[in-house]
Amino acid sequence: MEILGNLGLGFGVALSPFNLFMCLVGVLLGTLIGVLPGVGPTATIAMLLPITFTLSPLGALIMLAGIYYGAQYGGSTTSILLKLPGEASSIVTCLDGYEMARQGRAGPALATAALGSFFAGCVATLLLAMFAPALSRLALEFGPAEYFSLMVFGLIAATVLAHGSLIKAIAMVVLGLLLGLVGTDRSSGMVRFGFNVFELSDGVGVVTVAMGMFGITEIISSLERQDERRVLTDKVRHLWPTREDVRRAWPSVLRGTAVGSVLGVLPGGGALLASFASYTLEKKVSAYRHEFGRGAIEGVAGPESANNAGAQTSFVPLLTLGIPANSVMALMFGAMMIQGIVPGPQVMTEKPQLFWGLIASMWIGNLMLVVLNLPLIGMWIKLLTVPYRLLYPAILLFMCIGVYSVSNQPFDALLMAFFGLLGYVCIKLDCEPAPAILGFILGPLVEENLRRAMVISRGDPTVLVQTPISAGFLIAAAMLLVIIALPNIRKKREEAFVES
Amino acid sequence: MMRIKSQRDFWAGVMFIAFGVFFAAVATTYPMGTLRRMGPGYFPTALGVLMALLGVVVLTRSLAKDGPKVAPLFLRPTLFVLAACLAFAYLLKPLGLVVATVVTIIVSAFGGPEFRWKEVAILAVMLAVGSVLAFVRALSLPFPIWPAFIG
Numbered sequence: 001m002e003i004l005g006n007l008g009l010g011f012g013v014a015l016s017p018f019n020l021f022m023c024l025v026g027v028l029l030g031t032l033i034g035v036l037p038g039v040g041p042t043a044t045i046a047m048l049l050p051i052t053f054t055l056s057p058l059g060a061l062i063m064l065a066g067i068y069y070g071a072q073y074g075g076s077t078t079s080i081l082l083k084l085p086g087e088a089s090s091i092v093t094c095l096d097g098y099e100m101a102r103q104g105r106a107g108p109a110l111a112t113a114a115l116g117s118f119f120a121g122c123v124a125t126l127l128l129a130m131f132a133p134a135l136s137r138l139a140l141e142f143g144p145a146e147y148f149s150l151m152v153f154g155l156i157a158a159t160v161l162a163h164g165s166l167i168k169a170i171a172m173v174v175l176g177l178l179l180g181l182v183g184t185d186r187s188s189g190m191v192r193f194g195f196n197v198f199e200l201s202d203g204v205g206v207v208t209v210a211m212g213m214f215g216i217t218e219i220i221s222s223l224e225r226q227d228e229r230r231v232l233t234d235k236v237r238h239l240w241p242t243r244e245d246v247r248r249a250w251p252s253v254l255r256g257t258a259v260g261s262v263l264g265v266l267p268g269g270g271a272l273l274a275s276f277a278s279y280t281l282e283k284k285v286s287a288y289r290h291e292f293g294r295g296a297i298e299g300v301a302g303p304e305s306a307n308n309a310g311a312q313t314s315f316v317p318l319l320t321l322g323i324p325a326n327s328v329m330a331l332m333f334g335a336m337m338i339q340g341i342v343p344g345p346q347v348m349t350e351k352p353q354l355f356w357g358l359i360a361s362m363w364i365g366n367l368m369l370v371v372l373n374l375p376l377i378g379m380w381i382k383l384l385t386v387p388y389r390l391l392y393p394a395i396l397l398f399m400c401i402g403v404y405s406v407s408n409q410p411f412d413a414l415l416m417a418f419f420g421l422l423g424y425v426c427i428k429l430d431c432e433p434a435p436a437i438l439g440f441i442l443g444p445l446v447e448e449n450l451r452r453a454m455v456i457s458r459g460d461p462t463v464l465v466q467t468p469i470s471a472g473f474l475i476a477a478a479m480l481l482v483i484i485a486l487p488n489i490r491k492k493r494e495e496a497f498v499e500s
Numbered sequence: 501m502m503r504i505k506s507q508r509d510f511w512a513g514v515m516f517i518a519f520g521v522f523f524a525a526v527a528t529t530y531p532m533g534t535l536r537r538m539g540p541g542y543f544p545t546a547l548g549v550l551m552a553l554l555g556v557v558v559l560t561r562s563l564a565k566d567g568p569k570v571a572p573l574f575l576r577p578t579l580f581v582l583a584a585c586l587a588f589a590y591l592l593k594p595l596g597l598v599v600a601t602v603v604t605i606i607v608s609a610f611g612g613p614e615f616r617w618k619e620v621a622i623l624a625v626m627l628a629v630g631s632v633l634a635f636v637r638a639l640s641l642p643f644p645i646w647p648a649f650i651g
Contacts, residue, residue, distance in 0.1 A: 051639060165509070167561075171516045171554040178523045178547050185540040192540055193526060216581060223577035223611055390623055393608040396581060397601060397627055400588035405641050413589030417582040424578060428570055429512040447543040459536025 003129055010129075010356030014364055019062050022055065023361050026063035027368045030070020035077055035380045036391055038222040039215070040087025041271075042327045042437075044071035046210035047395075049335055050402045057339040058354050062361040064335055065315075068328060069121070069365050072271065072311055073373060076113045076304055077380055080106060089271035089307045092279040096292060096299030107239035109300050110377060112249050114370050116301045117308035120257040121366035124312035127261050129359055132348065135320040139345035142321075144452035145463050149473035151446050154323045156477040157266065158438050166484055168431045176436035179204060180443020187451065199411040206334030207406050208415045209440055210327070213433040215399050216420025219392050221427060239374065241297070249301035252282055256302035260309030264325075265316045272326065274310030275303035312362060318343055319355060323442075327434045330441040506567025513559025517552050524548025580611030596646040597636060601628040 052060035080097035100109040159169035183203025260274035282302040322344030457463035533539025605624040
């Protein structure tokens with residue numbers, strides 16, 4: 001019963017008053033920012049990352065994890081009430097959630113989302129605690145060649161999720177890798193792509209890139225849309241689902257949890273893939289499939305459980321392998337590095353308190369989310385009635401303050417503006433920015449592991465296919481590319497995104 | 501006669517080629533090393549070349565396959581939002597948080613669909629007070645509150 005001991009250790013740490021407070025602050029702030037229209041979890045975490053710099057490593061991670069769930073929950077709220085998903089992972093919630101809200105059933109939709117997410121979060125946390133140690137032990141055997149191949153696999157897998165063209169997504173990953181190399185080269189000490197700008201010798205901060213490409217880009221795109229948004233606030237009369245709702249929702253919650261937990265672990269997976277897959281599954285197997293798109297509670301319960309389960313289990317590759325699975329995990333990776341922790345299998349053995357404390361706090365965070373948000377729903381709805389023309393200057397101001405506070409240099413805000421413009425142009429050209437941020441985080445690591453692998457093998461590139469694990473990752477990556485490039489599957493993938 | 505069938509792909513290809521060539525060209529000025537001992541130039545050069553090649557593929561495809569036109573960039577929000585970022589960054593140290601906040605809010609509000617002076621003024625004042633309380637008082641960020649020449 002090793003797991004009980006570990007979880008006991010974790011809860012011991014996570015239940016300290018300070019850590020509980022951090023969790024509470026994180027969940028509240030995350031929901032507060034995440035509920036703002038057009039601000040998804042990635043932008044929310046980027047905005048709030050600077051305020052965690054001064055905390056202890058565990059406190060910072062607990063708060064950030066809380067921010068993540070909070071932001072995701074906030075995203076579900078805007079999806080249901082406004083048909084305005086903060087990030088792609090809550091797009092499918094719009095379909096039936098908004099429809100339910102229009103029929104005056106916004107309350108049950110919100111409650112189902114919250115309760116389903118809580119259940120899924122509990123299960124996923126338990127799974128994480130069960131499987132992480134084994135995966136960690138496996139990862140400890142990895143050498144540079146294995147790591148290089150794993151990262152290549154992870155980056156390729158991430159492109160599968162991008163909308164549109166696969167080649168463009170890969171090109172965005174490469175752009176990210178290159179941007180990640182800006183700054184002082186770790187092995188030679190030489191400044192690369194610095195152009196004699198002093199501030200660039202430390203490289204570009206992850207907060208700067210993420211806030212630019214997600215935050216600024218999103219503000220500009222929202223201003224361009226200027227569409228009429230009607231908040232369905234007057235429709236939230238009763239909150240609790242009826243007995244009939246519960247009876248219909250729970251099988252979907254179970255299925256969503258299972259789908260989400262599995263898909264979250266995959267590199268490139270996480271909440272987004274989970275919610276899409278769950279909605280597709282529900283539409284196939286539910287007894288009420290004819291009601292989908294017209295306010296079926298299954299269409300909210302399944303994807304919402306799935307995205308929370310996926311959000312939870314997507315911590316697995318980060319904490320055990322040191323590979324971020326999606327853009328949110330890329331920011332968590334950045335946050336750990338800032339705190340002086342190198343994400344990877346050694347975290348569990350060297351810092352068991354941090355590892356298990358974080359996992360225990362995930363469960364606590366999910367509980368807080370339910371306990372706080374159901375009563376506070378009225379407050380979040382009030383926030384939604386504030387017109388966007390008043391909200392975006394405030395959001396922009398907070399981003400400026402956040403990015404400035406990282407290094408107290410005006411240059412970071414200049415870079416943020418640059419990345420905002422770059423992100424906006426990329427979106428206009430149908431190139432999604434999300435793969436770029438993964439490449440950005442992994443750039444220096446990919447290079448370092450490739451270099452070390454080459455030194456060890458004396459310059460023999462076949463080392464990458466000589467060990468079974470490394471070869472396996474590379475073959476998997478190649479197969480993934482071939483599979484997606486097949487015309488049949490490509491059509492399916494495009495349909496999956498168009499449909500929603 | 502070549503005809504561009506997919507504008508978005510065409511310009512995306514151009515962008516990738518430009519970035520790829522740029523990074524590769526700069527990287528080749530760094531020591532290359534060998535495969536066994538990679539210098540600082542090795543990996544970025546390879547990535548830059550890869551990116552340019554991907555750009556060529558995207559561009560070539562744009563001549564063959566039909567695709568949507570590039571939607572116009574909306575200049576008004578773009579310019580004012582970016583200008584607001586820069587205003588904050590370069591006004592904070594000389595003029596303090598209060599002035600920087602007010603200017604940032606006003607400039608960014610010009611990027612929106614409609615601009616109402618009264619509303620924006622109230623918002624700016626509220627946020628100036630709020631950010632001083634939250635960021636300087638509560639989170640104790642080392643920001644000056646007032647212009648340097650006042651005090």
